[in-house]
Amino acid sequence: MTETTRSMECSAPEATLYLACELGSTKWTLAFTTAAAQRARCRTIVAGDLGALVREVAAAKGRFGLAIDAHVQSCYEAGRDGFWLHRWLQAHGIANLVVDSSSIEVNRRARRAKTDRLDVEKLLTQLVRWARGDQKVWSVVRVPSVDAEDARQLTREIETVHTDWTRLRNRLQGLLATQGIRVALNARFVATLATVHTGDGRPVPPALRERLERDWALYETIDRRLTALDAARRRMLTEGQTRVAVVGRQLTTLRGIGETSAALFSAELFGTRTLANRRQVGALTGLVPVPYRSDQRVADQGISHAGRAELRRVGIQIAWCWLKWQPRSALSQWFQRRFAAAGGRARRIGIVALARKVIIALWQYVTYGVIPEGATLKSRA
Secondary structure (H helix, E strand, C coil), X not given: CCCCCCCCCCXXXXXXXXXXXXXXXXXXXXXXXXXXXXXXXXXXXXXXXXHHHHHHHHHHHHHCCCCCCCCEEEEEECCCCCCHHXXXXXXXXXXXXXXXXXXXXXXXXXXXXXXXHHHHHHHHHHHHHHHCCCHHHCCECCCCCHHHHHHCHHHHHHHHHHHHHHHHHHHHHHHHHCCCCCCCCCCCHHHHHCCCECXXXXXXXXXHHHHHHHHHHHHHHHHHHHHHHHXXXXXXXXXXXXXXXXXXXXXXXXXXXXXXXXHHHHHHHHCXXXXXXXXXXXXXXXXXXXXXXXXXXXXXXXXXXXXCHHHHHHHHHHHHHHHHHCCCCHHHHHHHHHHHCCCHHHHHHHHHHHHHHHHHHHHHHHHHCCCCCCCCECCCC
């Protein structure tokens, strides 16, 4: 009688099958286990092959002696694949976690082995720890609903297109500067190129002129697209009936809050998320301090920079506008007492603290209807 070398590690019908996925652009690496000390079953499938994923889950249940309807707990790192796989797994009865990749423990050696297999086995080990109650082993991403994710597309598209607009405009100006040419980037730009001369008196070289004309055509296309997006955002804020539109209109009733910042904060924070307290608001914007206290060493690491950088950038702009348009508010007076007379560097530090306070005040305004102390609303006219 031949002795088997691989026995069924688990036969309990209530046991859980743990699945970790390392998602790549061409292949997915899967790792299965039912216990922390158990050797993982690793398999590789073609990226996006959901049929193969279902077959591997079924094969893993058979390999570990689990029932066909055994509970499956899976996880993968947040990345390029977004949340569609999470929604598919949930719809097919597989409990899934999307993990913040920056919160995963990593060996700090200067040279460490890194392969998809090692990464997925590390992910699997931490999944088992999380399931056994170690909730601080990593940070779990709160997956937005389909509607909430869709509501953010307009403001994110505007951000992307504006970046392209700025990049292309800077390229045009840079190419002109290399020849000592200074002309306005307006509707007569192409006609001007035919008559303008370089800094040393030569006509614009033909190849450079053709390149400038092609870049200008692309710039005009992007400019028209940006204008159309701005109009769409304005219509959304004035006529829309979604929660993002309603919250955005409410924000614009405060002096110092314009359409751009209202639409951004409504889409990214207040209109698409349920925030329980001010700590969550500060953490999502990345404007909270990060302490460093180890033995006798105490250092200031600054703010966490978590979340979207666009929220911090616009939040600081709102803080400066708040000082201008809401000078009698309690927040503006707090800033004047603490930082106004302390110099430029102190004001730059203080404006970050004010931005955090203003964003929290805006959250309280749209959530509970509490107008920031001393703040004024815009007149209807």
